[in-house]
Amino acid sequence: xxxxxxxxxxxxxxxxxxxxxxxxxxxxxxxxxxxxxxxxxxxxxxxxxxxxxxxxxxxxxxxxxxxxxxxxxxxxxxxxxxxxxxxxxxxxxxxxxxxxxxxxxxxxxxxxxxxxxxxxxxxxxxxxxxxxxxxxxxxxxxxxxxxxxxxxxxxxxxxxxxxxxxxxxxxxxxxxxxxxxxxxxxxxxxxxxxxxxxxxxxxxxxxxxxx
Numbered sequence: 001x002x003x004x005x006x007x008x009x010x011x012x013x014x015x016x017x018x019x020x021x022x023x024x025x026x027x028x029x030x031x032x033x034x035x036x037x038x039x040x041x042x043x044x045x046x047x048x049x050x051x052x053x054x055x056x057x058x059x060x061x062x063x064x065x066x067x068x069x070x071x072x073x074x075x076x077x078x079x080x081x082x083x084x085x086x087x088x089x090x091x092x093x094x095x096x097x098x099x100x101x102x103x104x105x106x107x108x109x110x111x112x113x114x115x116x117x118x119x120x121x122x123x124x125x126x127x128x129x130x131x132x133x134x135x136x137x138x139x140x141x142x143x144x145x146x147x148x149x150x151x152x153x154x155x156x157x158x159x160x161x162x163x164x165x166x167x168x169x170x171x172x173x174x175x176x177x178x179x180x181x182x183x184x185x186x187x188x189x190x191x192x193x194x195x196x197x198x199x200x201x202x203x204x205x206x207x208x209x210x211x
Contacts, residue, residue, distance in 0.1 A: 031056075034065065034066045036054060036067070036069070038069070038106065043076050044078075046072075046083075057090075065117070067095045067096075067097060068094050069097045070106050071099055072102060073103045074102075074107070074127075077131055094113055097119045097120070098188070103126065104129050107127065107128055111161070111166060111194070118194045120193075120197055126184075128177060129180045155177070165192070168191070
């Protein structure tokens with residue numbers, strides 16, 4: 001099996017072990033702590049990486065929580081759906097944490113975390129936006145109609161997911177998606193995308209906002 005190449009060159013470091021020395025990288029160390037990172041645009045590579053890590057961690061310790069840290073501009077709905085379905089499929093709770101930004105489909109992933117375990121850092125920026133075609137669309141009328149129908153299906157699915165995870169009425173979510181809705185950390189908690197704000201790991205948590 002050929003392992004997919006990394007997007008970036010990761011800094012490596014060597015640590016001493018009882019059997020000698022071992023070279024590793026930050027992501028491997030985070031995985032040992034059951035932390036998975038979504039730190040790039042959401043695409044098929046991101047989805048495959050995250051899915052593999054989540055399923056590995058579930059297999060290793062199905063009763064222990066996993067933390068999914070998100071700092072992403074969003075991206076493909078299909079790729080985000082694959083990650084979302086994996087979050088719901090694994091038996092362990094998946095805590096979601098926004099540090100930096102969670103836009104578009106990345107905000108959906110934050111909201112899909114285990115109830116009570118959806119966290120945002122104080123400087124987080126979240127953006128809700130409707131699905132859009134990423135490139136100019138050309139073709140015959142029938143092809144354009146099919147693309148439009150698919151876009152409508154994705155938007156309906158996005159609205160349904162946001163309404164389910166935030167507790168907002170579907171009509172309110174539909175109206176909010178007519179334009180980009182930018183939220184800071186407290187506004188994200190108030191909207192229902194997250195449960196509380198945290199200032200550091202292990203403490204400094206604010207009380208939940210109104211729902």
